[in-house]
Amino acid sequence: MALVRWEPFREIETLQRQMNRLFDEFLPATTENHKLTSFMPLAEMEETGEAIHLRLEVPGMDAKDLNVEVSADSVSISGERKSESKTEEKGMTRTEFRYGKFQRVIPLPSRIQNDKVTAEYKDGILNLTLPKAEEEKNRVVKVSLG
Structure with missing residues (x-):
């Protein structure tokens, strides 16, 4: 059985990416998803x-x-x-x-x-x-x- 080093900051970064993805999908006012709310003729x-x-x-x-x-x-x-x-x-x-x-x-x-x-x-x-x-x-x- 191999020992795996636990890195708490990697876990936090993974959680942050997942939360960002969740907000990008449900909040159209975010800057990356601005095309849903802005209008360009x-x-x-x-x-x-x-x-x-x-x-x-x-x-x-x-x-x-x-x-x-x-x-x-x-x-x-x-x-x-x-x-x-x-x-x-x-x-x-x-x-x-x-x-x-x-x-x-x-x-x-x-x-x-x-x-x-x-x-x-x-x-x-x-x-x-x-x-x-x-x-x-x-x-x-x-x-x-x-």
């Missing part, structure tokens, strides 16, 4: 010869709660999300609230005319049409072959 970008089309998904928000700022080379969207869900089943009512501010800055692949941007917000989707600057439309790049 999803974006889709399409570039054509004339403009950049940007679609942002911001469900459950009113247009008045959004702030969109456009510079010549980036788009910044910010706002505050206030969400409430309520379910009733078997005589029980469950209500959940989500609040929080968000901001997302999206760099653009080409310079745009930020004074001619158009926006449409419908069904939780924000559509931005960002016309390209004239010098970007006519830009031709020479490619060397050796």
